[in-house]
Amino acid sequence: MTEPFGARLRRSMDERGPLCVGIDPHASLLTEWGLNDDVAGLERFSRTVVEAMADRVAVLKPQSAFFERFGSRGIAVLEKTVQEARAAGALVVMDAKRGDIGSTMAGYAEAFLHKDAPLFSDALTVSPYLGYGSLSPAVALARESGTGLFVLALTSNPEGGEVQHAVRTDGRNVGATILGHLAAENEGETPLGSFGAVVGATLGDLSSYELDINGPLLAPGVGAQGATPADLPRVFGAAARNVVPNVSRGVLRQGPDVGALRAAAERFAVEIGDALAAV
Structure with missing residues (x-):
């Protein structure tokens, strides 16, 4: 049986540090790199990031939308990117934010979490806003295949609050309810559960939330969106030990030079390590 994602992630974070670097081939970034906004540019960009990062960072997170366009x-390039990144030692979180019901949700799960799928990844981002129970096919397949999920809970975009901060009839808001479901999924798992939450690093004080879900917290917002490594202990408190801070443009803008990309990632890794050392 494949070792669960949570255990593999904990080991990789301990060995390489918790940094996650996004693979986000925005049209504007391709231009900054001197590349054309076409499939050849997409492939050059993605392979360069994998070459620079996959043997040294814990997690790479390709944004599916920028390949799908x-x-x-583009999907063929994404398949190669995932396979080459995993072969070089990085864990791959596919940022596709899928969410649906029944057989359709099962189909999305199979596309990214089935061991024989061309896009097989170590984990997948998913949306629970058709009801947390709608994710059950993905949860079941993740358990079977040793993969993981990152469920949108408290996202960094301002619009998210109208759903995630909405208060239920039981007095809890929606974001807290999602975190509660994830804590239940991870109960008793060691050294770390495989069902994580997406929680924005830009959100400020989250002390009113129970963030210690015994699972990883994927934290977008560090770098270009304004959060800094020094913010992580304040935002996440005791749960900061399980945070996977995501940096995309803050690293990617240093390309296409491989050495410059590695140096930028190393700077963030050191700053994140220093910030979390006291937690």
Whole structure:
């Protein structure tokens, strides 16, 4: 049986540090790199990031949308990117934010979490806003395949609050309810559960939330969105030991030079390590 994602992630974070680098081939970034906004530019960009990062950071997180916009040829590049990143030692979190019901949710799960799928990844981002129970096919397949999920809970975009901060009839808000479901999924798992939450690093004081879900917390917002490594202990408190801070543009803008990309990632890794050392 495949070792669960949570155990593999904990070991990788301990060995390499918790930094996650996004693979986000925005059209503007391709231009900054001197590349054309086409499939050839997409492939050059993605392979460069993998070459620079996959043997040294814990997690790489390709954003599926920026590959999908090129159609089937873009998906083919995404398949290669995932396979090459995993072969080089990085864990791959596919940022696709899928969410649906029944057989359709099962289909999305199979596309990314089935061991024989061309896009097989170590974990997948998913949306619970058709009801947490709608994710059950993905939860079941993740358990079977030793993969993980990162469930949108308290996201960094301002619009998220109208749903995530909405108060239920039981007095809890929606974001807290999602965190509660994830804590239940991870109960008793060691050294770390495989069902994580997406919690924005830009959100400020989250002390009113129970963030210690015995699972990882994928934290977008560090770098270009304004959060700094020094913010992580204040935002996440005791749960900061399980935070996977995501940096995308703050690293990617240093390309296409491999050495410059590695140096930028190393700077963030050191700052994050220093900030979390006291937690």
